[in-house]
Amino acid sequence: DVKVTQSSRYLVKRTGEKVFLECVQDMDHENMFWYRQDPGLGLRLIYFSYDVKMKEKGDIPEGYSVSREKKERFSLILESASTNQTSMYLCASSVSGRSGDTQYFGPGTRLTVL
Amino acid sequence: RKEVEQDPGPFNVPEGATVAFNCTYSNSASQSFFWYRQDCRKEPKLLMSVYSSGNEDGRFTAQLNRASQYISLLIRDSKLSDSATYLCVVNTRNDYKLSFGAGTTVTVRA
Numbered sequence: 001d002v003k004v005t006q007s008s009r010y011l012v013k014r015t016g017e018k019v020f021l022e023c024v025q026d027m028d029h030e031n032m033f034w035y036r037q038d039p040g041l042g043l044r045l046i047y048f049s050y051d052v053k054m055k056e057k058g059d060i061p062e063g064y065s066v067s068r069e070k071k072e073r074f075s076l077i078l079e080s081a082s083t084n085q086t087s088m089y090l091c092a093s094s095v096s097g098r099s100g101d102t103q104y105f106g107p108g109t110r111l112t113v114l
Numbered sequence: 115r116k117e118v119e120q121d122p123g124p125f126n127v128p129e130g131a132t133v134a135f136n137c138t139y140s141n142s143a144s145q146s147f148f149w150y151r152q153d154c155r156k157e158p159k160l161l162m163s164v165y166s167s168g169n170e171d172g173r174f175t176a177q178l179n180r181a182s183q184y185i186s187l188l189i190r191d192s193k194l195s196d197s198a199t200y201l202c203v204v205n206t207r208n209d210y211k212l213s214f215g216a217g218t219t220v221t222v223r224a
Contacts, residue, residue, distance in 0.1 A: 040122070
């Protein structure tokens with residue numbers, strides 16, 4: 001079974017703090033994704049990576065950066081957390097770059113920024 | 115306009131009932147279509163892909179209507195365990211990025 005793990009299930013941070021969210025997948029997948037999920041808005045893509053050290057902006061990259069130094073690990077960074085970044089953050093991975101490949105999700109990190 | 119739109123529900127149905135709901139997508143060039151299921155406080159998981167000719171997986175039937183740009187999901191003989199949010203997912207950009215609807219919530223009651 002594919003396993004995608006995220007470093008924390010719940011996280012509380014203060015405005016202005018730097019926040020790191022870590023995601024690890026164990027199936028040698030090429031693609032990794034970071035989404036945020038908010039009520040009524042569904043999942044929105046923040047960033048994705050199709051190879052080590054490669055990244056592309058998704059639909060809402062502002063206020064976020066990412067790092068992929070190893071194939072299995074994809075980190076999301078909030079340089080200076082703000083209250084509007086309070087959300088559920090979901091990491092996902094997929095096998096390759098084929099159109100519509102199944103994405104496997106981690107359990108999510110619920111981030112609260114006070 | 116959102117790329118993928120769904121009726122949020124909730125659809126409250128008794129056990130054994132049939133429930134069906136649709137999802138519309140905006141890009142006529144979309145190529146791949148899926149239904150994901152998300153249980154309360156859990157991550158989304160693939161339920162089934164949707165093929166042009168329609169397809170079944172046990173009690174679940176998915177249909178695609180390209181002319182009207184919608185996909186549907188029908189659940190027969192509903193079980194309590196079918197209670198979840200169903201996410202409509204479309205590949206709209208001809209690459210590996212997916213667009214997610216906000217989800218349709220189904221609650222099956224005893």
